[in-house]
Amino acid sequence: METSSAGAGVARSIGRGHLSHLPQRPPVTLAFHDLTYSVHVGTGSKIILRGIHGEFRSGQLTAILGPSGAGKSTLLNVLAGYRVEGAGGHVYTNGEPRDLRQFRKLSRYIMQEDLLQPYITVREAMAIAADLKLGAAITGREKIVVVDEIIQLLMLNKAKDTTTERLSGGERKRLSIALELLNNPPVIFLDEPTTGLDEVASSMCVSLLKRVARGGRTVVCSVHTPSARLFAHFDHVYVVADGRCAYHGAAAGVVPFLHCLHLSCPTTHNPADFIIDVSCGEYGPQADKMVAAIENGRSHQWRDYAVADSSQELELEQLNSSGVETCNLKHGSTSWRQFRILLRRMMLQTVRNKGYIWLRVCLHLCLGLITGLLFQNMGYDASKTLFNFGFCYACLIAMMYIPMMPVLLAFPREVQLIKREYFNRWYGLKAYYAALVVSRTPATIFFSLIYLALIYPITSQPLELSRILMFSTISITVALISESMGTAISSTLSIVNSVFLGPVLSVPLMLLAVYGYGSGDQPLPFIWRIVRSSSYLRYGMEGLIAAIYGERKEDLVCPDDKDYCKYKSIVTFLRLMGMSGVSFWFDFGVLVVILLLMNFLGYYLLRQRLSPNYAYRSIKIIGNYVKTKMSMSHQ
Numbered sequence: 001m002e003t004s005s006a007g008a009g010v011a012r013s014i015g016r017g018h019l020s021h022l023p024q025r026p027p028v029t030l031a032f033h034d035l036t037y038s039v040h041v042g043t044g045s046k047i048i049l050r051g052i053h054g055e056f057r058s059g060q061l062t063a064i065l066g067p068s069g070a071g072k073s074t075l076l077n078v079l080a081g082y083r084v085e086g087a088g089g090h091v092y093t094n095g096e097p098r099d100l101r102q103f104r105k106l107s108r109y110i111m112q113e114d115l116l117q118p119y120i121t122v123r124e125a126m127a128i129a130a131d132l133k134l135g136a137a138i139t140g141r142e143k144i145v146v147v148d149e150i151i152q153l154l155m156l157n158k159a160k161d162t163t164t165e166r167l168s169g170g171e172r173k174r175l176s177i178a179l180e181l182l183n184n185p186p187v188i189f190l191d192e193p194t195t196g197l198d199e200v201a202s203s204m205c206v207s208l209l210k211r212v213a214r215g216g217r218t219v220v221c222s223v224h225t226p227s228a229r230l231f232a233h234f235d236h237v238y239v240v241a242d243g244r245c246a247y248h249g250a251a252a253g254v255v256p257f258l259h260c261l262h263l264s265c266p267t268t269h270n271p272a273d274f275i276i277d278v279s280c281g282e283y284g285p286q287a288d289k290m291v292a293a294i295e296n297g298r299s300h301q302w303r304d305y306a307v308a309d310s311s312q313e314l315e316l317e318q319l320n321s322s323g324v325e326t327c328n329l330k331h332g333s334t335s336w337r338q339f340r341i342l343l344r345r346m347m348l349q350t351v352r353n354k355g356y357i358w359l360r361v362c363l364h365l366c367l368g369l370i371t372g373l374l375f376q377n378m379g380y381d382a383s384k385t386l387f388n389f390g391f392c393y394a395c396l397i398a399m400m401y402i403p404m405m406p407v408l409l410a411f412p413r414e415v416q417l418i419k420r421e422y423f424n425r426w427y428g429l430k431a432y433y434a435a436l437v438v439s440r441t442p443a444t445i446f447f448s449l450i451y452l453a454l455i456y457p458i459t460s461q462p463l464e465l466s467r468i469l470m471f472s473t474i475s476i477t478v479a480l481i482s483e484s485m486g487t488a489i490s491s492t493l494s495i496v497n498s499v500f501l502g503p504v505l506s507v508p509l510m511l512l513a514v515y516g517y518g519s520g521d522q523p524l525p526f527i528w529r530i531v532r533s534s535s536y537l538r539y540g541m542e543g544l545i546a547a548i549y550g551e552r553k554e555d556l557v558c559p560d561d562k563d564y565c566k567y568k569s570i571v572t573f574l575r576l577m578g579m580s581g582v583s584f585w586f587d588f589g590v591l592v593v594i595l596l597l598m599n600f601l602g603y604y605l606l607r608q609r610l611s612p613n614y615a616y617r618s619i620k621i622i623g624n625y626v627k628t629k630m631s632m633s634h635q
């Protein structure tokens with residue numbers, strides 16, 4: 001009872017917020033006819049949505065209800081344009097056939113997982129989103145007002161200086177909504193916005209959504225078993241049962257609708273629970289009757305069953321005035337501006353993640369010391385020339401694994417985050433990717449230098465500035481390529497698969513890097529030379545050898561206790577290894593080209609992950625088919 005009144009209080013206070021500076025948007029009513037959705041399962045297909053009809057109006061808060069697995073999220077995904085492959089039927093916006101590209105610019109989809117950028121505060125997250133979404137359309141001062149108003153409206157005032165990872169579940173949800181409200185989208189989809197929230201927080205969330213809808217927006221959310229009080233908040237309820245529409249109309253119409261079908265909802269029962277129980281067969285096979293009575297969503301009989309009371313109507317706030325211009329719904333800011341804002345956000349996140357910075361510093365120091373001590377003073381020792389060759393190889397392996405592994409672990413999660421922001425049109429992918437590459441390069445260079453600063457002098461490599469620079473340049477370029485390779489791998493795969501594939505792919509690269517050395521002047525067969533040249537570590541290896549031995553005429557020092565040092569002459573050593581012709585500039589040039597190609601590959605794969613083209617989709621379908629075949633043959 002107490003909870004209930006607290007919730008009501010919260011709900012009332014939400015209605016007082018005021019939004020004055022949001023850009024004007026046209027109201028959009030969304031209708032769908034004969035909507036179907038099916039997926040390929042094994043050799044057949046599974047139908048999830050079965051020719052349903054419906055209409056979601058502007059100014060109304062719609063709840064999609066139904067038993068688990070009925071198809072609520074699928075309906076939301078198809079309507080939002082998040083799932084396109086396998087969907088059929090007709091969708092209309094304001095009575096016109098929907099142009100999906102245009103619609104995506106008008107709508108926002110708030111997914112169930114509240115994925116938020118870490119290490120920034122609520123206010124910073126809002127300010128960055130405002131910069132990205134509102135661009136130069138309004139002044140900085142107006143942006144501050146917009147941000148403050150939305151923070152106020154969503155009751156995030158107390159948490160505005162809290163970093164996102166410290167927010168409570170309800171605050172995270174409200175921040176997710178706030179971020180998407182910034183450019184006043186006419187259509188908002190939310191997948192289970194109340195899941196994980198208690199009664200008060202759920203009430204606050206739904207009241208807020210109602211307020212948002214009252215501003216002239218079309219707000220559609222899927223909800224899991226709402227309480228009776230929460231249920232009453234919805235203007236429109238759409239019940240899905242086994243991919244069909246079992247009811248659509250006013251929340252107040254649910255009980256009379258069921259009564260017409262001779263199903264009486266007990267007075268103590270929550271109508272939402274009751275209709276879900278009925279539609280999932282708890283009261284016998286009633287779902288077919290419900291679908292027939294509502295004509296699979298075609299009937300609008302219960303739509304205006306109870307007129308909203310006048311006090312609520314007074315709350316209507318015409319944020320979306322009629323006669324709004326056909327607004328330019330491209331990205332809010334230019335690509336250059338997006339790049340700058342994203343770069344600032346990424347840099348801020350990098351420097352705030354202090355624990356991770358210290359961990360990387362310590363890791364590089366430890367590994368640098370270990371490698372240095374293992375190969376101590378071997379740089380000039382003629383009896384250890386081969387070991388020094390091994391030192392270069394060890395250095396390359398460190399430069400490959402250390403930058404790649406963190407990316408394999410962290411980037412798949414980042415992709416989930418980008419998915420939400422990219423789908424909701426915060427920025428373009430080119431700006432994002434460029435900012436990503438630019439933001440992490442200084443850190444990679446810094447950490448690599450820590451490692452190199454230890455190993456180079458401890459192993460007594462030639463202390464000539466040009467050689468130090470060459471050695472560092474090659475090592476850092478290899479580190480940057482490895483990082484980009486990690487990004488390319490993890491942009492399409494899950495964490496588990498990325499962490500598996502990254503090291504597995506590295507093994508042939510490592511083997512090819514040294515394959516054929518020691519064969520003297522005898523050239524390898526052509527095919528092997530081609531295969532060998534596919535490993536960027538090969539060029540790294542040659543580059544490092546060129547840095548420390550290239551154009552060095554003097555001999556190495558044979559220790560007094562040794563009678564004979566086979567590899568005393570550097571020229572002879574290089575000839576025996578088959579590396580007489582190595583050129584630093586050639587290897588460096590090839591590494592730079594590989595770095596650029598690897599970044600293009602990463603960008604391309606990420607783009608395909610976020611908006612796959614036809615070829616990529618076909619590959620995926622074939623892959624899934626092969627996977628299903630393989631799992632069937634194992635059974």
Ligand SMILES: Nc1ncnc2c1ncn2[C@@H]1O[C@H](COP(=O)(O)OP(=O)(O)OP(=O)(O)O)[C@@H](O)[C@H]1O
Pocket residue numbers: 039040041046048066067068069070071072073074075224
């Ligand atoms: N890609 C897919 N492959 C196979 N089956 C799928 C796929 N996507 C959805 N389904 C199935 O479609 C049905 C509807 O899924 P959906 O996620 O829309 O249900 P829901 O009503 O949102 O359920 P819940 O309330 O439990 O989240 C489920 O049975 C689900 O297993």
